[in-house]
Amino acid sequence: MTTTLTKPQRPEKASHRERQRHSRPAARRRNWAGGLAGWIWLVVVAVPLYWILITSLKAQSRYYSSNPLVPSGDPTLDNYRLVIESDFIRYFVNSAVVTVGAVVPAVVFSFMAAYAIVRGWRMRGLRVINGLFLMGLAIPLQATVIPVYLIIIKLHLYDSLLALILPSIAFAIPLSVLVLANFVRDIPKELFDSMRVDGATEWTTLWRLAAPLTRPAILTVTIFNGLTIWNGFLLPLILTQGPDRRTLPLALWTFQGQYGVNVPAVLASVVLTTLPVLVLYAFGRRQLLSGLTAGFSR
Numbered sequence: 001m002t003t004t005l006t007k008p009q010r011p012e013k014a015s016h017r018e019r020q021r022h023s024r025p026a027a028r029r030r031n032w033a034g035g036l037a038g039w040i041w042l043v044v045v046a047v048p049l050y051w052i053l054i055t056s057l058k059a060q061s062r063y064y065s066s067n068p069l070v071p072s073g074d075p076t077l078d079n080y081r082l083v084i085e086s087d088f089i090r091y092f093v094n095s096a097v098v099t100v101g102a103v104v105p106a107v108v109f110s111f112m113a114a115y116a117i118v119r120g121w122r123m124r125g126l127r128v129i130n131g132l133f134l135m136g137l138a139i140p141l142q143a144t145v146i147p148v149y150l151i152i153i154k155l156h157l158y159d160s161l162l163a164l165i166l167p168s169i170a171f172a173i174p175l176s177v178l179v180l181a182n183f184v185r186d187i188p189k190e191l192f193d194s195m196r197v198d199g200a201t202e203w204t205t206l207w208r209l210a211a212p213l214t215r216p217a218i219l220t221v222t223i224f225n226g227l228t229i230w231n232g233f234l235l236p237l238i239l240t241q242g243p244d245r246r247t248l249p250l251a252l253w254t255f256q257g258q259y260g261v262n263v264p265a266v267l268a269s270v271v272l273t274t275l276p277v278l279v280l281y282a283f284g285r286r287q288l289l290s291g292l293t294a295g296f297s298r
Contacts, residue, residue: 056080056268063263079268083255088272090244091251097161098247099229102168107222109169110176111214115206117177118184119192130181136174145238152239163239164247168229176221183217184210223280230277248273 051068057075058066066072113133120126148167157163187210195205211218236250246254255269 052267052270055264056271058264060262060264079262079264080272082265083269083272086255087243088251088269091246091248092276094161094245095230095247095249098164098168098232099226101161101165102172102229103222103225106169106172106176106225107218110173110221111180111211111218112206113173114177114180114184115210118181119202130177133174133177136171137178141171141234145234148235149238158239159241159245161245164232164235167235167239168232172221172225172229176225179221180214180217183214187213226280227277 047069054071055063055068056079057077058072059074059076059078062072113129117126117130144167152158152163152167157166191209191213192205195209200208231249232247233249233253236245236247237253240246240250243254252269252273255266
């Protein structure tokens with residue numbers, strides 16, 4: 001009796017095309033509709049910016065006789081020179097003073113308030129204060145123009161930069177407290193307990209522990225409030241009168257009246273007004289986006 005030994009059959013190797021088909025994840029399917037919508041939105045946003053930039057470099061005499069979307073063959077900086085000579089530096093300094101003078105106190109106060117609310121949540125008074133801050137989010141700036149105007153008049157602060165700084169601080173606090181409180185709440189309680197065991201006071205814990213761990217949120221509210229106050233138009237329009245107290249957005253509005261037919265000069269003032277905002281956003285966009293998303297996704 002003989003026994004026939006057969007070698008175990010090896011599975012045939014799959015073809016290269018089959019391996020690619022099985023290894024290709026379903027998530028790699030391209031979203032053509034979403035991509036097309038993204039490109040359309042890019043064109044909608046980029047074309048006006050492109051038009052503003054090239055028009056600001058055109059001479060006034062050639063603006064109406066040239067194609068609006070074709071750059072000038074001999075670009076000029078006379079429009080920028082004209083705007084700068086029209087007290088643009090003074091308006092820039094006024095905007096910088098108002099923005100820094102409002103953002104720094106608002107962020108510091110909001111951070112301390114957020115820390116107190118999170119650490120003393122069991123206290124009824126702090127819960128009431130937190131509710132007041134949240135109610136501030138529901139009150140638009142336009143609804144408080146008349147009360148703010150009357151208060152500024154009573155304080156004899158009308159037509160001053162301080163009249164712009166104080167309301168800006170008040171309107172920046174509610175959202176700042178909400179964002180910072182979410183970050184402080186995510187700090188592990190064990191870290192606070194260890195600081196207390198080491199003998200640290202609440203003030204030391206605030207600046208040595210909570211501040212470094214909530215740095216993304218602090219930068220987020222700083223950039224957001226800075227952009228909002230820098231672009232503010234309603235408060236300077238209502239609370240200032242003299243040309244020496246104008247900020248850049250209000251000065252841009254006066255440029256439209258002063259250079260009503262000089263469109264390149266108006267657009268040059270637009271470029272100079274938005275340039276600091278673009279620089280600030282370019283350096284802080286990552287912190288701004290990550291801070292806003294992380295504060296509410298946890």
